[in-house]
Amino acid sequence: ERNTLAFGAEDGAIDYYVIAGPAPKDVVRAYAWLTGTAPLPPRWALGFQQSRYSYGTAAEVRRIAAGLRGHRIPADAIYLDIGYQDRNRPFTVDRSAFPDLPGLVAELGAQGLHLVLITDLHIAHAPGQGYAPYDSGEAADAFVKNPDGSEFVGKVWPGPSVFPDFSRSAVRDWWGRQYAYFARIGVAGFWNDMNEPSVFDGPASTLPLDLVHRIDEPGFAPRQASHAEIHNVYGLLNSRATYEGLLKLRPDERPFVLTRASYAGGQRWAATWTGDNSSSWDQLNLATSMLVNLGLSGFAYAGDDIGGFAGAQPSPELLTRWFEVGAFQPIFRDHADNAKPAQEPWVGPARDLEIRRRYVEARYRLLPYLYALADEASRSGLPIMRPVFLEFPRAVAASARRNLGVRDQFMLGPDLLVAPAPTGESPAPYTVQLPGPGWTDYWSDARVSGDRVVETPTLERLPVYVRPGAIIPRQPLVQSTSQTPSGPLEIAVYPGPDCAGTLYDDDGISLAYRRGDYLRQRLRCTAAPGALTLDFAAREGRHRPWWHSIEVVVHGWDGAAPQATLDGRPVDARLDAATHRLTLVLPDPGGPARLVIGPGH
Numbered sequence: 001e002r003n004t005l006a007f008g009a010e011d012g013a014i015d016y017y018v019i020a021g022p023a024p025k026d027v028v029r030a031y032a033w034l035t036g037t038a039p040l041p042p043r044w045a046l047g048f049q050q051s052r053y054s055y056g057t058a059a060e061v062r063r064i065a066a067g068l069r070g071h072r073i074p075a076d077a078i079y080l081d082i083g084y085q086d087r088n089r090p091f092t093v094d095r096s097a098f099p100d101l102p103g104l105v106a107e108l109g110a111q112g113l114h115l116v117l118i119t120d121l122h123i124a125h126a127p128g129q130g131y132a133p134y135d136s137g138e139a140a141d142a143f144v145k146n147p148d149g150s151e152f153v154g155k156v157w158p159g160p161s162v163f164p165d166f167s168r169s170a171v172r173d174w175w176g177r178q179y180a181y182f183a184r185i186g187v188a189g190f191w192n193d194m195n196e197p198s199v200f201d202g203p204a205s206t207l208p209l210d211l212v213h214r215i216d217e218p219g220f221a222p223r224q225a226s227h228a229e230i231h232n233v234y235g236l237l238n239s240r241a242t243y244e245g246l247l248k249l250r251p252d253e254r255p256f257v258l259t260r261a262s263y264a265g266g267q268r269w270a271a272t273w274t275g276d277n278s279s280s281w282d283q284l285n286l287a288t289s290m291l292v293n294l295g296l297s298g299f300a301y302a303g304d305d306i307g308g309f310a311g312a313q314p315s316p317e318l319l320t321r322w323f324e325v326g327a328f329q330p331i332f333r334d335h336a337d338n339a340k341p342a343q344e345p346w347v348g349p350a351r352d353l354e355i356r357r358r359y360v361e362a363r364y365r366l367l368p369y370l371y372a373l374a375d376e377a378s379r380s381g382l383p384i385m386r387p388v389f390l391e392f393p394r395a396v397a398a399s400a401r402r403n404l405g406v407r408d409q410f411m412l413g414p415d416l417l418v419a420p421a422p423t424g425e426s427p428a429p430y431t432v433q434l435p436g437p438g439w440t441d442y443w444s445d446a447r448v449s450g451d452r453v454v455e456t457p458t459l460e461r462l463p464v465y466v467r468p469g470a471i472i473p474r475q476p477l478v479q480s481t482s483q484t485p486s487g488p489l490e491i492a493v494y495p496g497p498d499c500a501g502t503l504y505d506d507d508g509i510s511l512a513y514r515r516g517d518y519l520r521q522r523l524r525c526t527a528a529p530g531a532l533t534l535d536f537a538a539r540e541g542r543h544r545p546w547w548h549s550i551e552v553v554v555h556g557w558d559g560a561a562p563q564a565t566l567d568g569r570p571v572d573a574r575l576d577a578a579t580h581r582l583t584l585v586l587p588d589p590g591g592p593a594r595l596v597i598g599p600g601h
């Protein structure tokens with residue numbers, strides 16, 4: 001039947017939630033109210049992350065760290081995939097390849113690099129071998145059972161494996177305790193993979209649907225449940241167990257968990273990525289719609305394997321383009337399969353390295369903007385990466401291109417529109433449809449006339465446009481979020497309607513922001529020809545930020561050099577006539593303040 005959308009289930013009724021909006025943002029906020037929001041992540045998780053299946057020795061990890069720092073690629077994390085483990089057994093370390101893991105963690109930490117370890121859920125079926133996760137799990141009766149009451153054993157990376165029954169709170173607590181050693185030595189984040197769960201020799205590559213779980217936790221009547229009932233929430237419960245376990249072990253540190261499987265509401269415990277993509281132009285393009293949809297579905301933190309996981313080695317050009325787009329995605333992680341040649345940012349011609357570095361740097365300069373978006377996501381559920389229609393529903397509805405922003409273009413927050421070529425490999429020009437007039441090229445400051453631009457693809461350019469009315473906080477370049485930026489906070493103002501922006505800062509890692517140690521400050525501007533007023537609202541929270549001064553840059557300033565005052569006191573204004581940028585350096589206002597820029601006398 002046309003115009004009919006049908007839902008159903010094989011086994012019993014479904015609860016339906018209809019969210020009427022009316023605006024798309026109302027729908028997203030109401031969905032967040034229902035399912036929860038993604039909490040503020042540690043700031044380092046917004047940095048660039050380097051992964052591979054697998055960096056197999058401490059020496060190799062050191063080489064990767066040296067590569068990042070030596071090539072001046074800003075970066076915050078290195079991942080260890082299953083290869084760091086003894087015989088692929090979760091919660092073990094191959095001591096011949098990693099003789100001193102605590103030492104390695106400290107060494108990386110000194111370089112501003114955080115270590116993330118994979119910790120898959122399948123526990124090796126190893127009775128009587130002194131493998132503690134199996135022995136303690138067995139003692140706690142933690143594993144999923146066959147209908148006849150015996151333990152189910154299926155094959156995954158370690159060979160024969162058993163599967164924790166995360167539907168019991170006692171099992172989730174037991175799981176959380178497995179992290180004690182890694183948490184103590186300062187491993188920063190954890191990766192829950194294969195948790196659909198993936199079972200190589202299982203029916204449909206997962207657990208048999210008739211396996212028996214036991215729901216047992218506060219608020220629920222204890223009962224048995226088949227795997228058919230639990231299957232869709234299994235990955236969510238796995239990542240919840242990880243997150244809650246880490247919080248118990250490090251009660252004042254924001255956990256970072258990356259999960260492959262989850263469910264509605266799973267954003268409360270983990271970030272996600274799009275799984276095993278492959279190195280093709282198609283899959284690079286597909287990432288945009290997948291990540292935009294994940295954002296609308298509550299997952300503010302999602303990424304895709306930069307360069308592609310499987311398949312042939314990406315061409316230098318494909319990898320470069322992937323870095324360009326990845327720099328504007330919420331989770332920015334380069335990852336590749338073990339069957340492939342190296343795929344780090346420096347692989348390939350020097351020109352490609354230079355371009356990739358430039359985009360990673362652009363992301364790091366935008367960290368204050370990203371962090372303010374993270375704060376907003378944690379409170380409202382609005383995603384970081386957004387379809388254009390979320391911000392501009394009317395303009396998109398009125399446009400001939402109704403899919404604007406769904407398939408190719410996307411917004412990073414309310415202010416930046418990113419417009420990769422819809423077919424990345426094609427040199428053919430393409431049209432970028434903007435939601436209205438007055439937008440500015442983020443890189444060149446060129447003002448777009450009208451509401452569309454024709455882009456002719458060049459390797460070094462990913463088109464990014466700025467909303468008229470944007471106020472975007474930026475920072476001096478750092479090589480890691482562990483480094484305190486030196487110099488002023490930059491506030492880039494693009495005069496226009498609804499001119500507003502937000503500053504957000506805190507210590508980046510602890511939960512002190514929940515106890516008032518944060519800084520949130522709204523900014524508004526109003527503009528008239530040759531004049532502009534920038535209002536700093538009162539600060540919320542009591543955090544003292546890293547910056548001591550603020551450089552306001554007004555973009556697209558037409559006319560003569562103006563005079564300016566901050567709360568009545570004169571401020572120097574420098575006009576660059578060639579770029580039409582007006583720059584003013586202010587002491588950090590620390591509270592409500594008004595910057596008035598007007599014609600000279």
Ligand code: GLC
Nearest residue numbers: 052053081082193260275276
């Ligand atoms: C799965 C994951 C992939 C990982 C591999 C080995 O395929 O999706 O990211 O590298 O397992 O752990």
